[in-house]
Amino acid sequence: MSRFTGPRLKIMRALGLDLPGLSRKSMESRPTPPGQHGAKATRRRKSDFGVKLQEKQKLRFNYGLTERQLRRLMIDARRGKAPTGETLLQLLERRLDNVAFRAGFAPTIAAARQLVSHRHLLLNGRSVNIPSMRLRAGDSITLKASSLQLPLVVETLKDLPLTRPEWLSWDEQQHTATIAHLPAADDVPFPVDVQQVVEYYANRI
Structure with a gap:
């Protein structure tokens, strides 16, 4: 299906x-x-x-x-x-597309998946394009400098769809999200x- x-x-x-x-x-x-x-x-x-x-x-x-x-x-x-x-x-929460969504880079997981597929995202400084990748504690994600200017990204960062979870550490200056610890079921x-x-x-x- x-x-x-x-x-x-x-x-x-x-x-x-x-x-x-x-x-x-x-x-x-x-x-x-x-x-x-x-x-x-x-x-x-x-x-x-x-x-x-x-x-x-x-x-x-x-x-x-x-x-x-x-x-x-x-x-x-x-x-x-x-x-x-x-x-x-x-x-499910550790999937790269979901982490990008929870970080506030995209308004939905589908939009975050598209960002990843089009190589707009950096994982630990490296370009990736696999939305299903499982992140671990200590991993950091950010967008390429040029991708931070995308209208969808700019609008979403201004008006987050969800409050960032406490298991994500956010660097406002670098626009980087780091997994502080693995998410829990709740x-x-x-x-x-x-x-x-x-x-x-x-x-x-």
Whole structure:
């Protein structure tokens, strides 16, 4: 399954919450699910499978992953000694495109991914173009000097989509973000029951 390229607000309405990595828009003015019978759908009780699927979709759409990518991350999370759910969320937060977004270089993760793909970003002083790279504590990211003048970057730095997390250290003069320590599960900027995601993949991997 490829990445979603349709209306992002529609996805957030279907899932019932704002996803900052997916869009800067808010579903506040239209909180009901999409469709002719959206208002009635809010009263329906979801099945156990429906709940698990919804929690999984929150992660997939916010971080802009394909189903295959999320499945691979779950496999990697299982290999660690820490709880699988916590490890999965940490792996998602450590992705280069997400760190660029959380640093304030782009308004969404999709926009941050494009910055990385077009080699606007420097990781520890070196040009990179792989959005899925996993950063470690002590890694620093910044934009090339010319890229700091991009209108999208200038506007986003003036009006951050999210407050920078405490696990990121920000140098205002150099416009550099450094990972002070690895993110925790509760650093994810939206509510998610990750145990439901673990159970969703229990019999699928």
